[in-house]
Amino acid sequence: MNITALNEHPTLEIWLIRHGETEWSLSGQHTGRTNVPLTEHGREQARSLAPLLAKQSFDVVLTSPMSRAIETCREAGLGVGSRVEPDLSEWNYGIYEGRTTTEIRATVPGWTVWNSPVPEGESIEQIQLRANALIQRLLAMRGRVALFSHGHFLRVLGGCWMNGLALTGSHLLLDTATVSVLGFERETRALRRWNSRGD
Structure with a gap:
């Protein structure tokens, strides 16, 4: 990492907001590209961030x-002026979409999205490339x-922010409707806040 380049960005602060509860997040089903709406509690969670x-x-x-x-x-009060960014989509879980880890492990013992193949979906290498490419575009901002996104992708983004590695995100738990903040400690990329409620 070029230290001079890093020195150009210390005023950049990136807020990561995971979406509120859905029926699938509640049940532990992997929710990648399926449009599952917020539950009423999920909408209340989102409003609590406002x-x-x-x-x-x-x-x-x-x-x-x-x-x-x-x-x-929208419920958190930032809908006006927001823009859709396709690279903030959740991990593509392929054939495991809609299934829980317990269900997947019944046929693939020890499976995790972090260290196992995801047939017809994204590999960890692919999502790491996507996250790092997004970070490079964010670094051009001031x-x-x-960023409103999803549990696994935001964990990947947090890991890649620190050291470029998606796997680091496996150590970053992230609940629904929480706020995390990426920033700098002098010229070094750092987590300023993680998995925080609206307080």
Whole structure:
């Protein structure tokens, strides 16, 4: 990593907002490209973020194309002026879409999305490339950026922000309707906040 390049970006702050609860997030079903709406509780969770987000001034607001992320963005008060960013889509789980880890392990013992093949979906190498490419575009921005996205992708993004590796995200738990903040400690990329509720 070029230290000079990093010195150009210390004022950039990236807020990661995971969407609110859905029926599938509640049951543990892998939800990649299926449009599952927020539950009523999920909408309440999203609205609970509004007071915190209203205290900030965001220069850019981007959201995944999935309805659960767009709805969370709107309920949290940042819908006006937001733009859809396809690279914020959740991991493509391929044949495992809609299945829980327990169900998958019945036929693939020890399976995890972090270290196992995902037939007809994205490999960890592919999602790492997607996240790192998005980070490079974010580094060209200034000010405060809000990203509304999904559990696994935001964990990958957090890991890639720190060291370029998607696998680091396996150590970053992320609940629904939480806020995390990526920034800098001097010239070094760092997590400023992780998995926080709206307080």
